[in-house]
Amino acid sequence: MTDPRTEPSADPGPLLSVRGVDIAYRTGRRSRVTAVHGVSFDLHPGQSMALVGESGCGKTTLGLGLLRLLPRNGLVPAGEILFRRKDGSTADIRSLGAEELRRFRWSEAAMVFQGAMNAFNPVLRIEDHFLDTFRAHETGRPRRRAEIREESAHLLEMVRLDPARVLDAHPHELSGGMRQRALIALALALGPQLLILDEPTTALDLLTQRAIVERLSELREELRFSMVFITHDLGLAAELADRVGTMYAGRLIETGTTRDIFYRPRHPYTAALIDSVPPVSGGLVVPESLPGGPPGLASLPPGCSFAPRCRHARQVCGERRPELEVLHTRGDGLSHAAACLRSRELAAEGATRD
Amino acid sequence: MIDRSAPAPAPALPPDAPGPDPAPVLSLNGVHQVFPGARGDVPAVAGVDLEIRPGTALCLVGESGCGKTTTARMAAGLAEPTSGSVLFRGRDIAAMDRKERSVFRRAVQYIHQDPYASLNPVRTVYSTVSAGLRRHRMVADGREARRVTAGLLERVDLTPAGDFLDKYPHQMSGGQRQRVAIARALAMNPEVIIADESTSMLDVSIRVSLLNTLGRLRDELGVGFLFITHDLAVAKYFAWEGEIAVMYLGKVVEHGRTPRVVNDPAHPYTRALVSAVCEPDPDLARTKERVRLRSADIPDLTDLPPGCDFHPRCPLYAPGACDTLRPPLVRGHDRLLACHVVGRG
Numbered sequence: 096m097t098d099p100r101t102e103p104s105a106d107p108g109p110l111l112s113v114r115g116v117d118i119a120y121r122t123g124r125r126s127r128v129t130a131v132h133g134v135s136f137d138l139h140p141g142q143s144m145a146l147v148g149e150s151g152c153g154k155t156t157l158g159l160g161l162l163r164l165l166p167r168n169g170l171v172p173a174g175e176i177l178f179r180r181k182d183g184s185t186a187d188i189r190s191l192g193a194e195e196l197r198r199f200r201w202s203e204a205a206m207v208f209q210g211a212m213n214a215f216n217p218v219l220r221i222e223d224h225f226l227d228t229f230r231a232h233e234t235g236r237p238r239r240r241a242e243i244r245e246e247s248a249h250l251l252e253m254v255r256l257d258p259a260r261v262l263d264a265h266p267h268e269l270s271g272g273m274r275q276r277a278l279i280a281l282a283l284a285l286g287p288q289l290l291i292l293d294e295p296t297t298a299l300d301l302l303t304q305r306a307i308v309e310r311l312s313e314l315r316e317e318l319r320f321s322m323v324f325i326t327h328d329l330g331l332a333a334e335l336a337d338r339v340g341t342m343y344a345g346r347l348i349e350t351g352t353t354r355d356i357f358y359r360p361r362h363p364y365t366a367a368l369i370d371s372v373p374p375v376s377g378g379l380v381v382p383e384s385l386p387g388g389p390p391g392l393a394s395l396p397p398g399c400s401f402a403p404r405c406r407h408a409r410q411v412c413g414e415r416r417p418e419l420e421v422l423h424t425r426g427d428g429l430s431h432a433a434a435c436l437r438s439r440e441l442a443a444e445g446a447t448r449d
Numbered sequence: 450m451i452d453r454s455a456p457a458p459a460p461a462l463p464p465d466a467p468g469p470d471p472a473p474v475l476s477l478n479g480v481h482q483v484f485p486g487a488r489g490d491v492p493a494v495a496g497v498d499l500e501i502r503p504g505t506a507l508c509l510v511g512e513s514g515c516g517k518t519t520t521a522r523m524a525a526g527l528a529e530p531t532s533g534s535v536l537f538r539g540r541d542i543a544a545m546d547r548k549e550r551s552v553f554r555r556a557v558q559y560i561h562q563d564p565y566a567s568l569n570p571v572r573t574v575y576s577t578v579s580a581g582l583r584r585h586r587m588v589a590d591g592r593e594a595r596r597v598t599a600g601l602l603e604r605v606d607l608t609p610a611g612d613f614l615d616k617y618p619h620q621m622s623g624g625q626r627q628r629v630a631i632a633r634a635l636a637m638n639p640e641v642i643i644a645d646e647s648t649s650m651l652d653v654s655i656r657v658s659l660l661n662t663l664g665r666l667r668d669e670l671g672v673g674f675l676f677i678t679h680d681l682a683v684a685k686y687f688a689w690e691g692e693i694a695v696m697y698l699g700k701v702v703e704h705g706r707t708p709r710v711v712n713d714p715a716h717p718y719t720r721a722l723v724s725a726v727c728e729p730d731p732d733l734a735r736t737k738e739r740v741r742l743r744s745a746d747i748p749d750l751t752d753l754p755p756g757c758d759f760h761p762r763c764p765l766y767a768p769g770a771c772d773t774l775r776p777p778l779v780r781g782h783d784r785l786l787a788c789h790v791v792g793r794g
Contacts, residue, residue: 330727
């Protein structure tokens, strides 16, 4: 089986191409706050991309926005979300009508929401969730219950759950890890090309996390879907992602291959995030603390949003906002980009590591 | 060599540590906690021995439901052991009179997991932090209470303190709230702080600075810590010079100096935990050796397997001893270990 990371020539172009997307929330009749600013990235078939950053950086908003799952006061006032559909055509998700959107969701792109308990309806059995999903999103003649039950059982087996026990259970009868796996099985029900996962392992125990991480990688090999997953766990990103995008204050401030991001971070924020995680292997490494928190979205500082917390900031950083700039493009077309006025200078000084 | 004939009733750590250990300020001796349940008794904690010494950290790690929090609650006197005893400066807390108990309550402070739930939303920071000072008449008047409270806030890096004294919890971030909870605990000049997953709900960036704040209390004020976490990286960093005890289904299965337990885990359960960690290093993540468990499911506490509790999941399981005899926690050359297979070798 070929590795999607080293297979550029067979690649017919990106599955998902996000171009200059803004996402805002209406806060009053005339007022709105912009939570995501001008985000652009490409995701190729079979690739997995992690969106990392602290809470409140716009990761979840972006994930929801990609599938138009924002709350009622959310809107996407600018940009394009181009998706290559199963029939080969390209659609802008932003302009899909309600009926088209219903057919698109789940069968082409599905979401695994944060907090598996809340994603299930507590009064419905797991089987009913599958039944509802198939009936709501499948086109053509509705299938018989028994047929759907059989297919649901197969999906649960894929995530190593015992269908006999799980199908007839209510969500509260399952452990957190079982619920999370059931949720992944449900998301995969209609064979989507893209899976968006919001904090898929947060709040789960270590061994349960491990089981889910391994199953997800295996399923990705088997079913060849692409993933965007949102996490604040850099270890998870290091393990599951081909590419990483760092978000800060609603902007994508660095993107690159996972090895570029972890071994040659070019934005001081990415470097600081990585340095704040103490490793378990080896001797004691004293992590660096990153004081303060991301700015409020309604009161972004002028210039670089990270400048007030950045130990490399100069006066210019507080005045001019850096654009995401490609620093280096690899032979296979994957590039490393960072939005930092001083990124080349800092790399040359060895201030960000190499 | 491991002496398997005599399970130590209150095992002390093997003496390979630098310097003599100070006497424990808080010790748990064979504590059990059994909760009555609809399907029978639930032995949440089944015979745990731990000692907390001044200026050192003991980390209790394990998965949810392993009895970490119940153990911590017994250590803090918030739950009474079904059997066994908790000693504070050598005195059984169950036998304390009111005055002694009041001293114990001040000396042993508990910091909860969720800073969003543990602070009263209608009280200001000043009111929350100074409540104990005023209650125990540790300050003469309101002016002194405010001054002492400001000093406590500075200690936990809420500076300038004047900006925080009159704030309400909803006006602060999770990290700031957790610092308020720590300041409230510090107000009592504690000898022991019991921190239950106190950093797990915070962003990585804030977690480190909070751990550093707690580390300063440990090193500068000599506070002893019982630190509960499921995060091995946090345990390793916070207790590098202390100890880690790994719990599984209500019992300690491995206990030793942190560098030994984390870098050279012996019990198959500890090995599985260490190998399960997602490391923030892509090459290591792809090459790291993973322990494969025989089953992903944790046995039910009301229906524990015979023999070793871990044997249905254990990759080293050997028929015979493992499924008939429960391995006692016994002293090896550098740690305490409860395993028939590894202990033998």
